Amino acid sequence: MKATVDWTGNASFRATSGTGHSVQLDGPPDRGGEDLGPRPMEMLLMGVGGCSSFDVVSILQKSRQDVTACHCELQAERADAVPSVFTSIHLHFVVTGRNLKEKQVERAVSLSADKYCSASIMLAAGGVKISHSHEIRAED
Structure with a gap:
């Protein structure tokens, strides 16, 4: 099983599974996040x-x-x-x-x-x- 995680700015990251499915992850606003996805x-x-x-x-x-x-x-x-x-x-x-x-x-x-x-x-x-x-x- 493989996955990748790429920084997309601030406290936000795009996680992509080995099967090609992606989800946007983000940190909490008090830590630089913009509430673009789950923690x-x-x-x-x-x-x-x-x-x-x-x-x-x-x-x-x-x-x-x-x-x-x-x-x-x-x-x-x-x-x-x-x-x-x-x-x-x-x-x-x-x-x-x-x-x-x-x-x-x-x-x-x-x-x-x-x-x-x-x-x-x-x-x-x-x-x-x-x-x-x-x-x-x-x-x-």
């Missing part, structure tokens, strides 16, 4: 949510659950001192579908947390406390 640590947090959400949906689909939506809310805490690393991250999944089984959703979230989500497992190995919760909503 790098926000991107890291969104990456954890994306990685785990991908797993949850994939596992549920493979277990023949009729998933129509998956929403992941993330809440992170960071250390007060520099480096201001993540100290904890909580992922809350809101899974919507028809006739979803509680055990299947619980299993999907657990498998992502314990076996498949490389991003959250890597951060947990580095000392970040990762927690998960979920709720199921019936499709109207």
Whole structure:
């Protein structure tokens, strides 16, 4: 896997993935940023949510659950001192579908947390406390 990051002025950078997708990153205004994009640590947090959400949906689909939506809310805490690393991250999944089984959703979230989500497992190995919760909503 490869990526590049190019400075575009002030506290702004263009990050490009090896597959050619780009995102504009920016620092906070009090540090020279112009609010042109997410902060790098926000991107890291969104990456954890994306990685785990991908797993949850994939596992549920493979277990023949009729998933129509998956929403992941993330809440992170960071250390007060520099480096201001993540100290904890909580992922809350809101899974919507028809006739979803509680055990299947619980299993999907657990498998992502314990076996498949490389991003959250890597951060947990580095000392970040990762927690998960979920709720199921019936499709109207």
